Amino acid sequence: MSCCVSCCASLTCGLCSSVASGISQKSARIGYCGLFGASLILSWILREVGAPLLEKLPWIDSSDAQTKEWYQIQAVLRVSLGNCLFFSILALIMIGVKDQNDRRDSWHHGGWTVKMVIWLLLVILSFFLPDVIILAYGFISKFGAGFFLLIQVILLLDFTHTWNDAWVAKDEQKWYIALLAVSITCYIGAYVLSGILFIWFDPSGYDCGLNVFFLIMTMILAFVFAVIALHPQVNGSLLPASVISLYCAYVCYTGLSSEPHDYECNGLNKSRAVSTGTLVLGMLTTVLSVLYSAVRAGSSTALLASPPSSPKSGGNKPLLEAELEEGKSKKGEEKESKPVSYSYSFFHLIFALASMYSAMLLSGWTSTSDSSDLIDVGWTSVWVRIGTEWATAGLYIWTLLAPFLFPDREFA
Template structure:
């Protein structure tokens, strides 16, 4: 009986090894099955979708008017561009949702779902092109409904990105506090924290100079001053004796919220007297084009970097990994890109399906401004919770005794 069981086990291992070798052979026929290289291919596909959506918005008015399905626009000047963006976004979203459903839960390399994620590129490119073309045959009412749903999907993307950024900052702090790095990193941590605070203060001063030309610019004064208050609040909580978080994490978080505040004010519509920088964007010049390209690439890079950071969303941390484990969560990776497809649509239409967007502009409008501001406040709330939560759990663990 024992020898028979051993023989069954050996035969099972032989079948498993045979399958693995077959999958490896198939990988060689379809470009590469390297999951790390696959990330860049998906990133390029996502960038291509972004560029196509931008082209549909700024230069697709002529070709899109030829489609009978667009009669619902009733000749509105900006309707075709907005719907073009949403249709491209819907195609990209559908592609990555299909990839999410077909790869989530993948644990091991050299299995069918790993092969599908890291190979078969010719089929997936054809699939993406087809899914991008199909929405152009869908009635406008359904596309506008997708545009409303995309607001929530884009919000989910911002939340995922926010948690990923905060987790990275806290991981960096914990890494520097390890015993083997503590002495070596102490000076570097202090220099980095001081630099972060200095850049924050300089950024706040510059925003006052650029965006508060008159005392009547109360909204901009509120945005900038409140950002300074939030920076002070994060620092005070981090330095509390029971938290003992140090200067590094609030300094880096300060950089993040100052950047979001700057993006929020930059999103104010052109022509506002309190936003002279926006007034300069009325004329398309090389600086406007460069700013647009940088913003587009930054959005793609943010989606790419967030997609591979599935560790911070795992409730159970598994430090022990075997060689045949997948290097990152495939399902999470595609889910981030799916919500990112909704996010880039919102940026290109200013978070408003009835909002006119000028050429070579991105994320402009009062809706965009308030989305950024709320994102900044939410970032501070999540960061403070991540600082205070361990202390609260410890108190509860010991029966409420601090």
């Protein structure tokens, strides 16, 4: 028996070492995304099956007053805390790394076996912390998640403007036609989705004024985006306006679908699959946002993405290309100054904030007022989504009007 255990342990260690070696040789950023994805899966699993286990831990409140959902939230927050600590520590360590000759550059790209062990230990240790620390982390996570949503919006705005500029720069008729086609498609999608939401969330026979207000505001904002973007004195374009309109309609949908399932104006209140589907979309959006921030981390147009001394000319390099160039520079053992292609500290900060946001998504923003069988449901989730939509609209309108209102200032 001991031989079997020893063999299994050896195989496991060998597998981890092989995976770690493969990650360091290909792309560090992909490896970090893998760890983040593993934390999401672990949180989801423990949320579903971990409640009975937590009830047996003596240092966690096991009184009869605590519900199943409370233990589910505890499981999610504790995994999130371990993951957040891991990336926060890396973010602090990597502050000020501007050159590839810095020893910390090798820490960022290598040592994956040690990193996996540390990550696992931090997640495990989080389950030994007292409830008061988890309660404090849950409170802080609400603000961290809000900050992540703000960064997500800024990245979306950066993406739409970059997309538009790339096609306009080609200066060919077919690309202008493509811009117009995509813009019209997005606007049609935004208004069609809004119309469907009226059917789902404004059922006849009920006073659903709040839902109607949310939907009308979404449609008005889409119209305002187009009017401002096409104004002759505003240097705007229809493509970003249409993409932002479609995104706002989607965020409005996620907000309305998060309404309590006993609320008569929630036309989807009988479908648990809708809650799970919304969660999957939310998680997918989170992962894509984190991946996009990693790809754009060296871009001069992304928020806080490039370190002060990094050259802007290297900011738009693709993910794998940038990693290969860094690998070549290390093989050559060149001692001359080689600025890093993106901010390592900001990169890890994104993952730390994303850990907080994913915890809020899985725990319904730590609200225990709804059924434990439903995910991301409650009025807190509703207002967070609607607030995100309005913040997106405000930031986009500001990007259009700021150059017009302040002509003496330069806006990149």
